[in-house]
Amino acid sequence: MRTVYLNGDYLPEDEAKVSVFDRGFLMADGVYEVTSVLGGKLIDFDGHLVRLRRSLSELDMQEPAAMGDLLEIHRELVARNEIDEGLIYLQVTRGNPGDRDFHYPPEGTAPTLVVFTQAKPGLAASPLAQRGARVISVPDMRWGRRDIKTVQLLYPSMAKMMAQKAGADDAWLVQDGLVTEGTSNNAYIVKDGRIITRALSNDILHGITRAAVLRFAREAQMEIEERSFTLDEAKDADEAFFTSASGFVTPVVEIDGCKLSGGTPGAVATRLREIYIDESLKRAT
Incomplete structure (x- = not known):
């Protein structure tokens, strides 16, 4: 079974749960990045992090983790899921304010961070x-x-x-x-x-x-x-x-x-x- 990362934990995919009040679910209030994996290595990862920070900044959204930590999370998921060729999706939402409201959540509401892999054998030989x-x-x-x-x-x-x-x-x-x-x-x-x-x-x-x-x-x-x-x-x-x-x-x-x-x-x-x-x-x- 695939391992995913959710808010600080590595979990089996069927145990990873996000609140029904999460802004990503209710408002599509979130951003994402997709990084390719070839030969077990990350392609253009630094560029994806730069764009992620820009997207978060443009939406006045809190960074979910240190950028260096995101690299380690990606590498850990590649290892745990034995990805040779594939994709890694990272999604950040404005988090769970505890109810539905058009206004942004109160200051201090933690963002939601989800990272998961998709194995894609033959990605290079499409x-x-x-x-x-x-x-x-x-x-x-x-x-x-x-x-x-x-x-x-x-x-x-x-x-x-x-x-x-x-x-x-x-x-x-x-x-x-x-x-x-x-x-x-x-x-x-x-x-x-x-x-x-x-x-x-x-x-x-x-x-x-x-x-x-x-x-x-x-x-x-x-x-x-x-x-x-x-x-x-x-x-x-x-x-x-x-x-x-x-x-x-x-x-x-x-x-x-x-x-x-x-x-x-x-x-x-x-x-x-x-x-x-x-x-x-x-x-x-």
Whole structure:
């Protein structure tokens, strides 16, 4: 049985309980991070902690533990659950005020901290990355602070189900004719050798994998243009891909039925995936 971490204790998953009055349950008042594990090591962990602190700060939420302690918790869960390839989810909520109220809990209310693992054998050798993802476009109906990694994931979940119903792998979200990002990933197109992706703002998540991939791309002398692009541009692109902590670099071969790069993973996305995995493993903790 899987071991999870809850508020200072390592527990069997069926013994880990959170109050019905927890703000995460009642108000989606919480943030989270996902760290990949390859070869039993954490990928981009420092970056995830930096973003976690930013999300907590933006929501005026108390840090649940010392950042160094969070690293040890992650390592302990990897060991206890014997994770070689997989994911670690960390969630922090504003805690349990003892009742339901729109106002924040009284000062001194302890945040809730949950950390759990998911074993994902074959994460690096993803079949989806090998064949390429098919995406559909859907309207972006999320709240305006997408740069904060909150647990408010209802609409992204709905969009993924729209994609599944349409026989696709995922959805790209569109606002005012411009692609913002995927349901759980950052979106890119490639045109005439240039990698194009939306610039950082409140409109998109500041992806940790995004930052690493763009850094590696620049080191490889690839040309990058950070700007918004339209859905029509995406359909006319030479290739496309998305990045995330769980998907690394995943080629996109079809958008709304329009095939890209001949319906097979493009050379730029394929090379970036190889570079990202190789370089990330060198830096893993």
